[in-house]
Structure formats: C-alpha cells, structure tokens
Amino acid sequence: MQKAISVLRGPYMESTHDIHVAVVNTKGELLYSYGDPNRLTFPRSSMKPFQAVPVIETGAADAYQYSDAELSLICASHSGEGIHRSSVMDILGRVQLEEEALQCGTHIPRDIDSYNELIRNGGELTPVFSNCSGKHSGMLTTVVHMGEDVHTYREVEHPHQQRILQAIEDVCSFPKEKIEMSVDGCGVPVHRLPLFHTALGFARLADSSSLENKTRAHTLERVRRAMTSFPEMVGGTDRFDTDLMRVFNGRIVAKAGAEAVQCLGDAETGIGIAIKVEDGGPRATSVATMEVLKQLGIGEEHHFAQLEQYVNAPVLNARKDTIGVIKAHFQLVKHEIGFNVVPN
Numbered sequence: 001m002q003k004a005i006s007v008l009r010g011p012y013m014e015s016t017h018d019i020h021v022a023v024v025n026t027k028g029e030l031l032y033s034y035g036d037p038n039r040l041t042f043p044r045s046s047m048k049p050f051q052a053v054p055v056i057e058t059g060a061a062d063a064y065q066y067s068d069a070e071l072s073l074i075c076a077s078h079s080g081e082g083i084h085r086s087s088v089m090d091i092l093g094r095v096q097l098e099e100e101a102l103q104c105g106t107h108i109p110r111d112i113d114s115y116n117e118l119i120r121n122g123g124e125l126t127p128v129f130s131n132c133s134g135k136h137s138g139m140l141t142t143v144v145h146m147g148e149d150v151h152t153y154r155e156v157e158h159p160h161q162q163r164i165l166q167a168i169e170d171v172c173s174f175p176k177e178k179i180e181m182s183v184d185g186c187g188v189p190v191h192r193l194p195l196f197h198t199a200l201g202f203a204r205l206a207d208s209s210s211l212e213n214k215t216r217a218h219t220l221e222r223v224r225r226a227m228t229s230f231p232e233m234v235g236g237t238d239r240f241d242t243d244l245m246r247v248f249n250g251r252i253v254a255k256a257g258a259e260a261v262q263c264l265g266d267a268e269t270g271i272g273i274a275i276k277v278e279d280g281g282p283r284a285t286s287v288a289t290m291e292v293l294k295q296l297g298i299g300e301e302h303h304f305a306q307l308e309q310y311v312n313a314p315v316l317n318a319r320k321d322t323i324g325v326i327k328a329h330f331q332l333v334k335h336e337i338g339f340n341v342v343p344n
Helices: 044-051 053-057 068-073 082-094 112-120 133-145 159-172 195-206 214-229 240-247 282-296 301-306
Strands: 005-009 012-017 019-025 030-034 180-183 189-194 252-257 261-266 271-277 313-316 322-328
Touching (some): 005 313, 044 053, 044 252, 053 159, 068 214, 195 252, 195 261, 271 282
Antiparallel strands (some): 019 271, 261 271
C-alpha cells in the first residue's frame, strides 16, 4: 500500500512517511481527515500562538508597549537571526531582566551565519539564540507584570503556566483535566491533545468572530494579525511558516511544531488544519501541508508556484545538487457536516 509521502532518490522510492490530518471549522465540525484525526499529539511549538494569549489578556503586552512584530516573536520558533535576538533583548530590557533570566537553554541557531560570526568573535552560545527565546521573554514579561516569581515560571504549578493551560482549554474546547502534560524542548510544559482539537484552535485563531468571549476573540485576532503581518519574526529566512504566510498575504496563519507537526488556519474560510507526520520526519510536513491546501482549494496557481520548493521538496546531496524529490500521494476523506461536533 502506498504511503502518504514518498521520498525519491532519482526515479526510485527510498523512504516513505505516514501522516495524520484533521480539517475542522470554527463550529467544531470535522470537514476532512486523513489517517487518525483524533491522534493524541504534542503539537509542540504549534501551541505558541495560544501560549501568547495570557501575555495580552493580563495587560502585560500593552503595559510594556509590545509592537505587532514583538507579539509575532513571542509566537516564534525563530532562526536566531539578528532581528530576533535584538528584539528578545529589547523585551527583556523593558522588564529590567538580563538574558540569564531566560530558562530556555540554548542550541546552535538555524541561522548559521549568526553562529559563524559568534564563533569568529570568540563568543559562546547563550539563551537568546534559542528558537524559543521569544516565547520565554513573553512569559517573563507577564510574570513581572503580575508580580510573580520569575525563577519558577517554567513550572506547571506556576500561575502563568496555569493561565496558558486555561487558554488552551478554552480555545481548543478540550477539558484541561484531559490534557496530558510533559516537558517541551525548551523546558516549559507541553500539552497533549487530539489533532482535531488543535485544528479547532487554529480555526478560531484564523477566524475568532464566532466566539462568545469577545475579549478572547480580540486577543486571537491580535495574535493572528501580528503573525501574518510580521511572518519573518515567526520563523526567518527560508522558513516554511514565514514564506507561506508571506505568499498568502494575511490569509493564512501558520505555526510548525517539533516532531513534524504543522498547524495553520485560513482566515477566509475559517478552517483550521493540523498535520502530524507519524515518524516525526520534518521533511514531509511542507509537502503534506501544500497538498492539503491544494485539495481544499485554498490558494491559486501563483501561490503554489511561489512555494514550489515546499510543494515538491527537493532532495539535496552534500554539493547542494537536486538528486530527488519528496512527493505527496494521499486523498483527504470528506465528512458530512456535523460529524464529530464539539460538545457544548
């Protein structure tokens, strides 16, 4: 049986990937699926737009005069480019914290030019280079604003992590007592819930107009506007989230997560999409995502032409020669409206 995604070396199949997809509207109706739309999944960094909700709703973002670009950054898995690092440091400076307050750990940034410059100058990697430093700076801003302990902000019992848990429960319509928890790569709590409910959250992020809680609706609209207006802050140069949002010019809000998760919402239709590559192979995520958009009729030929490197992702060798391609081979299953409606 042919798998959803194939990796070709020359004309020959070398590897394959299985995927799971949930496509949901703002009412909580499953419109399309592939694989298991209720697969329990850690969306990882795809949850960052919802983790940003308390930064706004506590008043912290306004108290410290966050711009839309900075709101976008706290939803980011950024590449560690200069614009990302300087923005994080500026945010920390407003709450009179040093970089050492960031508890996200560090790693070699995706922006290798920045890393090479650091090495040439005799520097060492610090937490600001972490792709999650924007999120952590947002958490710290809120904790300072609320007069809470900045040293324990990562702990699940901390009031800020509880605010995040409550926001995820509300936006994704999944009871917090059923949300299983573990620890993310950057040390903060990570939340496990069905793909269906993650897709619902992204539907509401894309179109919050149906929410009864108008404060929450305004918050989600503000997050969406920030991410789509400043997509370079969400990812960076040659990043799928950034390029997808830029090409669709405000229509699509997108956020990837580790272990091959991709989530997005379409502001025009109010559809939310959550995708998980079963084996955690990130090379399959953009190909799967672009095929889902194509089958849903989201986007025109010029959008797909501009994103061709993600539609049929090239397989490169060490010389950067294209010696293969990654392709999609799946068909979404359409469901009757009303199927799997979220209970009141």
